[in-house]
Amino acid sequence: MDIEGKRRISLKKKDRPTNDHPQLNNNHKIALCGVLIALAMILSYLESLVPIHMAVPGVKLGLANLVTIIALQKLDLKSTVVISVGRIILSNVLFGNMAVLLYSLAGAACSILIMTLLKKCRVFGLVGISVAGAVFHNLGQILVAVCVMENVRIFYYMFILLITGTVAGVAIGLLASFLLKNIRI
Numbered sequence: 001m002d003i004e005g006k007r008r009i010s011l012k013k014k015d016r017p018t019n020d021h022p023q024l025n026n027n028h029k030i031a032l033c034g035v036l037i038a039l040a041m042i043l044s045y046l047e048s049l050v051p052i053h054m055a056v057p058g059v060k061l062g063l064a065n066l067v068t069i070i071a072l073q074k075l076d077l078k079s080t081v082v083i084s085v086g087r088i089i090l091s092n093v094l095f096g097n098m099a100v101l102l103y104s105l106a107g108a109a110c111s112i113l114i115m116t117l118l119k120k121c122r123v124f125g126l127v128g129i130s131v132a133g134a135v136f137h138n139l140g141q142i143l144v145a146v147c148v149m150e151n152v153r154i155f156y157y158m159f160i161l162l163i164t165g166t167v168a169g170v171a172i173g174l175l176a177s178f179l180l181k182n183i184r185i
Contacts, residue, residue, distance in 0.1 A: 033079050033086070040067035040087035045095050059164045062134060062172055064091075065111070069130055069176045072115055084108045102148075103141045110140030126180070130173030134165040 043063040064087055071080040088104045111133040118129045138161035145154045 029075070029079060032075070033083055036067050036071055036083045037086040037090065040064040040083065041091050041094070043067065044087065044091045048095060059161070059168075061168050062137070065130075065133065065137070066172050066176055066179070068108070068112065069115070069126070069133065069172065070180060072112070072119065073126070073176075073180060077112075077116055081112060084112060103144050106140040106144045107137035108140070110143075111137035125173075126177045127170055127173030130176060131166050131169030134169030134172065135162060138162070138165045 041064070043066065047060055047063045067087070068080060068084050071083045075083075085105070085108065088101065088108055092098055092101045092104065114136040115129050115133040118124050118132055124132070139158065142154060142158050142161065146152055
């Protein structure tokens with residue numbers, strides 16, 4: 001028996017990592033979260049340069065959510081929340097408008113909540129989870145808008161956001177599926 005074979009046999013149960021993600025120690029996880037926050041910020045900034053929202057106000061593809069979906073699949077919930085909240089706060093401080101911070105945080109909270117629940121249920125694939133995340137992100141933002149503007153008529157806009165959120169969710173879900181098959185985290 002070779003040395004590697006003996007080493008594998010000699011590993012005791014106490015020597016094996018017990019966390020959910022044994023391949024990542026704390027330092028690696030912190031570094032990975034930082035890199036993913038930076039990547040999400042870059043995608044968010046690049047998306048802000050494309051005037052897709054001119055046709056329908058408030059509509060965008062949500063490229064930064066690609067990072068959130070990948071993090072949700074590859075990391076734990078806590079890391080995913082840190083990445084999403086970190087990206088939102090830093091992007092709003094550096095590139096955006098602090099007035100939209102509440103909208104973004106509410107959308108992210110609703111989105112991560114539903115995507116986590118659907119992932120645990122194992123009913124939908126990644127594209128379905130992405131679509132639900134996009135739709136619930138829009139719902140979270142609409143709920144904040146209704147509260148801030150004290151006008152329930154804003155819910156009429158949800159129909160448009162359902163359509164655009166579904167299209168964006170499919171696109172991001174397909175892209176996330178492709179990336180998860182072809183990258184190693």
